[in-house]
Amino acid sequence: MTPALSLQNVTKSFGQMEIIRGVTLDVPQGERHAVIGPNGAGKSTLFNLISGRFGISSGSIKLEDQEISGLRPYEINRRGLSRSFQVTNIFPRLSVYENIRCAVLWSLGYKYSFWRGVNGLVDARERSEDIMERIGLAARRRDQAGVLTYAEQRALEIGITIAGGARVILLDEPMAGMSRSETEHAVALVRKVTEGKTLLMVEHDMGVVFGIADRISVLVYGKIIASDTPQRIRENAAVKEAYLGQAAH
Amino acid sequence: MSALGKIAPWIILAILLAVAPFLFTSGTSRTMLSIMALSIIFALSYNMLLGQTGLLSFGHAVYYGLGGFVAIHAMNTIIRNKYAIPLPVIPLIGGAAGLFFGIVFGSVSTRRAGTVFSMISLGLGELVASSALILRTFFGGEEGITTNRSRLAPFLGYKFGPQIEVYYLIACWCFICILLMYAITRTPFGRMCNAVRENPERAEFVGYSARMVRFIAFSLSGLFAGIAGGLAALNFEIMNTQSIGAAQSGLVLLMTFVGGAATFIGPIIGAILITFLQITLSDITGAWLLYFGLLFIIVVMYSPGGIVGWLALHEPIYRVGQLGRLVPAYAINAIPLIVMIIGGILLIELAEWALVKAESDGPETSIFRIPMSTNSVLPWIAGVVLFFGGALALRRTWPLVQDAWGAALARLREQPA
Amino acid sequence: MLEIIVFSTLNGVLYGMVLFMLASGLTLIFSMMGVLNFAHASFYMLGAYFGFEIARRIGFWPAFFVAPILAGVVGALVERFGLRRVHKFGHVPELLFTFGLAFVIEEVVQMIWGKLPVDYRVPPSLDFTAFRLFDTTYPAYKMFMLLVAIGMFVALLLVLNKTRVGLIIQASLTHPNTVAMLGHDVPTIFMAVFGAGSALAGLAGVIAGPAFVTQPGMAAALGPILFVVIVVGGLGSLGGAFAASLLIGLVQTFAVAINGSLADIFGASAADWFGDLGTVTVAQIAPIIPYFLLVLVLIIKPTGLFGTRET
Numbered sequence: 001m002t003p004a005l006s007l008q009n010v011t012k013s014f015g016q017m018e019i020i021r022g023v024t025l026d027v028p029q030g031e032r033h034a035v036i037g038p039n040g041a042g043k044s045t046l047f048n049l050i051s052g053r054f055g056i057s058s059g060s061i062k063l064e065d066q067e068i069s070g071l072r073p074y075e076i077n078r079r080g081l082s083r084s085f086q087v088t089n090i091f092p093r094l095s096v097y098e099n100i101r102c103a104v105l106w107s108l109g110y111k112y113s114f115w116r117g118v119n120g121l122v123d124a125r126e127r128s129e130d131i132m133e134r135i136g137l138a139a140r141r142r143d144q145a146g147v148l149t150y151a152e153q154r155a156l157e158i159g160i161t162i163a164g165g166a167r168v169i170l171l172d173e174p175m176a177g178m179s180r181s182e183t184e185h186a187v188a189l190v191r192k193v194t195e196g197k198t199l200l201m202v203e204h205d206m207g208v209v210f211g212i213a214d215r216i217s218v219l220v221y222g223k224i225i226a227s228d229t230p231q232r233i234r235e236n237a238a239v240k241e242a243y244l245g246q247a248a249h
Numbered sequence: 250m251s252a253l254g255k256i257a258p259w260i261i262l263a264i265l266l267a268v269a270p271f272l273f274t275s276g277t278s279r280t281m282l283s284i285m286a287l288s289i290i291f292a293l294s295y296n297m298l299l300g301q302t303g304l305l306s307f308g309h310a311v312y313y314g315l316g317g318f319v320a321i322h323a324m325n326t327i328i329r330n331k332y333a334i335p336l337p338v339i340p341l342i343g344g345a346a347g348l349f350f351g352i353v354f355g356s357v358s359t360r361r362a363g364t365v366f367s368m369i370s371l372g373l374g375e376l377v378a379s380s381a382l383i384l385r386t387f388f389g390g391e392e393g394i395t396t397n398r399s400r401l402a403p404f405l406g407y408k409f410g411p412q413i414e415v416y417y418l419i420a421c422w423c424f425i426c427i428l429l430m431y432a433i434t435r436t437p438f439g440r441m442c443n444a445v446r447e448n449p450e451r452a453e454f455v456g457y458s459a460r461m462v463r464f465i466a467f468s469l470s471g472l473f474a475g476i477a478g479g480l481a482a483l484n485f486e487i488m489n490t491q492s493i494g495a496a497q498s499g500l501v502l503l504m505t506f507v508g509g510a511a512t513f514i515g516p517i518i519g520a521i522l523i524t525f526l527q528i529t530l531s532d533i534t535g536a537w538l539l540y541f542g543l544l545f546i547i548v549v550m551y552s553p554g555g556i557v558g559w560l561a562l563h564e565p566i567y568r569v570g571q572l573g574r575l576v577p578a579y580a581i582n583a584i585p586l587i588v589m590i591i592g593g594i595l596l597i598e599l600a601e602w603a604l605v606k607a608e609s610d611g612p613e614t615s616i617f618r619i620p621m622s623t624n625s626v627l628p629w630i631a632g633v634v635l636f637f638g639g640a641l642a643l644r645r646t647w648p649l650v651q652d653a654w655g656a657a658l659a660r661l662r663e664q665p666a
Numbered sequence: 667m668l669e670i671i672v673f674s675t676l677n678g679v680l681y682g683m684v685l686f687m688l689a690s691g692l693t694l695i696f697s698m699m700g701v702l703n704f705a706h707a708s709f710y711m712l713g714a715y716f717g718f719e720i721a722r723r724i725g726f727w728p729a730f731f732v733a734p735i736l737a738g739v740v741g742a743l744v745e746r747f748g749l750r751r752v753h754k755f756g757h758v759p760e761l762l763f764t765f766g767l768a769f770v771i772e773e774v775v776q777m778i779w780g781k782l783p784v785d786y787r788v789p790p791s792l793d794f795t796a797f798r799l800f801d802t803t804y805p806a807y808k809m810f811m812l813l814v815a816i817g818m819f820v821a822l823l824l825v826l827n828k829t830r831v832g833l834i835i836q837a838s839l840t841h842p843n844t845v846a847m848l849g850h851d852v853p854t855i856f857m858a859v860f861g862a863g864s865a866l867a868g869l870a871g872v873i874a875g876p877a878f879v880t881q882p883g884m885a886a887a888l889g890p891i892l893f894v895v896i897v898v899g900g901l902g903s904l905g906g907a908f909a910a911s912l913l914i915g916l917v918q919t920f921a922v923a924i925n926g927s928l929a930d931i932f933g934a935s936a937a938d939w940f941g942d943l944g945t946v947t948v949a950q951i952a953p954i955i956p957y958f959l960l961v962l963v964l965i966i967k968p969t970g971l972f973g974t975r976e977t
Contacts, residue, residue, distance in 0.1 A: 051454065073450075074453045074455075074456050074458045077453075077454055077456040078456050082454070082455075083454060089448060090448065091447035091451065092447060092448070093447055098440065098443075101440065102452070105437045105440070105441065105455075105456075105457075106455065106456030110437040112438045113437050113438055114433050114436045114437075114439065114465070116436055116437065117432070117436060118439070118440055119435060121437070160451070160455065303758075305761065307765075360964055360968050361968055364702050364757065365901065367761065368702070368893040368894075368897050369964060371890050371893055372890055372893065372897070372956075372957045372960045372961075373957065374890075375890040375957055379957075380954060383946050383950055383951060383954075495886065499765075499769070502762075536777065538769075538773050539774065539777070541769075542773055543770060545766040546767065549762045549766060550748065550751050550763065551751075553752075553755045553759045604777050605777060
């Protein structure tokens, strides 16, 4: 079966600085895959490369066998890949409902239509209601996204990411800045909304990672030093030395 | 919202448009109403860019002006060849021209956003305005192009000679355009315009090309600006380089911004107010342009949401019944504010008379219907005292407003969500 | 022919240097504060008018020193009492504030000095011929202008490269947010930068006034060209501003010198084919050539010749 996401020898340099030094990774369909690594390893950069925010310096990135490196973010999104952001990236003055609805419109095929009333689009409304229920923000639907609490905004961030029905979801530190209890909620949310999809997640919280991931890849200085099941990663000597040993939970 | 609630504003709008010329019956009033109506279309088209999509353009008059010039040439061609095209269709021709140029120039302009887009719009505006003096056959040089609207084929028996008939034609187009532009805000495209305004990057990551959204918005706003230009062509029966230049672009920016770019109705209010001021002030004082500039700066500094934006701030307060708390504070502050404004106007009018008119017309003038002389020190002192006195008093009384707002907001937060 | 080339080059470089005097101040203000100062050309105008008033009452040389300082003070005051309030609303209101300011300055200047050009003359001490080439003379005053412009350019280079302030400015050209976080007294720095930029514009106005016409429309005439320079050169790039200023200065000056038109090439039928475009001379379209350049650059390299910053 073709992997959902396939990176072959991807490199990225910013000027003289080589941030990603040859990453090869295959993520099978339906797998929940976590990327961990010390600060500065290049995890967010990797996400930015996959989602099209930056271009790669060399190598190839394939989404279900289609080459996506070099495409604009919206082209990649239309092919079924969606990502969230570590620093919340929502539409601040639009309501929660509007935020979600904007994320479903393209996937429902409405494109740039300026001749149909958006409030009459039943499928858009139903899909948006469904997403808001799932992320637990239905009660806040009319509130401006900018006035939500931090945890609510993180939930909205995830909601916008999954609303379009993408098959491959990239979550960039979804639990960043959350308290213990908020994190527990968020973990349950992530598990629920990524059922049947392929998930690639960057996280620092080891508890979260071991709880969600089917497989873990460890990124150190722009290279993957190990890629295996959580159990084997925990026992891997090189990983312990590079990462877990410094920040054991 | 019930069905009646949705239709009611439109019925009210239609009634207002229909009844206005009977409330204000003088010839100048009817001309002013006509200009207001077409300015509303122009300002709303501008807000498709500014308020809806976050694009600040300094060259929007290009589409208005080009629409008008194409329309006026069309009118003359129709007259010359006696085609059976009636006058009400002319704005459509202006609109088509506005759309065409919106697409052509938009393909270049919308490559960049933000500040650079604004600079590009300025450059393009200058390019077209300067070309107008070179391409004399199309733009008519300094005199412009004239026409006679009543020489077109009659429409339902009307030749549209009298201003009242032209007013109703413009008012119909105004109603249609307001309706269309409002409808567009409620489409998937309209929603994505707002999304691109809020966070263009995120819009890209949910599948939309920010550039394409901006391009379509630009083209559509050109369409409606062109319609306004066509209406101007048939209203004034003349088009010249004024309509296409930086001053006209600045004017529509002023209207939209002072009215309030953040709401749909803001530009409508702005267009009405600024048109009114422009026509009445220019008769009263020679410094009216200066007043416009100062008004603009004051709005930017103290209420960037414009008039409607400022009013909208009070909506949540009104909902929890706390408006009564604010009214006395506003009333008390209004006094020093008015004193300050009177002092300022006095000084500006005195200066304007002394510098510009006194040489030819002598130092005697009358301000606020009070005769005074620019040579005597008294009016100057009065102006200074009023202005600075008012300002100082305002500084004292302003905390009242702040306190009232604080209390009202506290009460707002106490309300259950 | 050689005569035309030599003098057009001199004039083109001169015009370009004046543009650069303005563009550099604008770039500095923009880089450090994020504000694109629409009223920058207005301070140029104020410099010219202040220079005119001081020159006719006291003398040109006092004007040369005092007028730019006056313009700088006005700029600092505007920042302190006006622009400062608007910072918190974002970049669009800042731009709109400076737009309104430009408008108000033009109206006030018109009110005080009238709509017609004022007689701001070249000072007698500089009113002689610098040299004669073939049949044309070149005025010493223009050489003086060139000297001042070059002097300003050299001083700018020195400040940027050799002083601590210059280091901060260089950093803010490409990384304004980081510089803001370095803990400097930002409001005072903003006021100083805005004032300094305005003073530079005022200096350009003081010396350009006698050579180019001093009238209320001069800011509105030069303003858009200034912004074309900035966009073509690349936002935030001083080198780009320099290159674009010279490019536009030279191209426009040479265009004015060329009197040919399409009719000269294609014959009288050009009017039939191209209408007005057939008979218009290159000299007539010279004022709008910068805008064509703008469109061209936008299509080919949207970030400008040397630009790296998006906003």
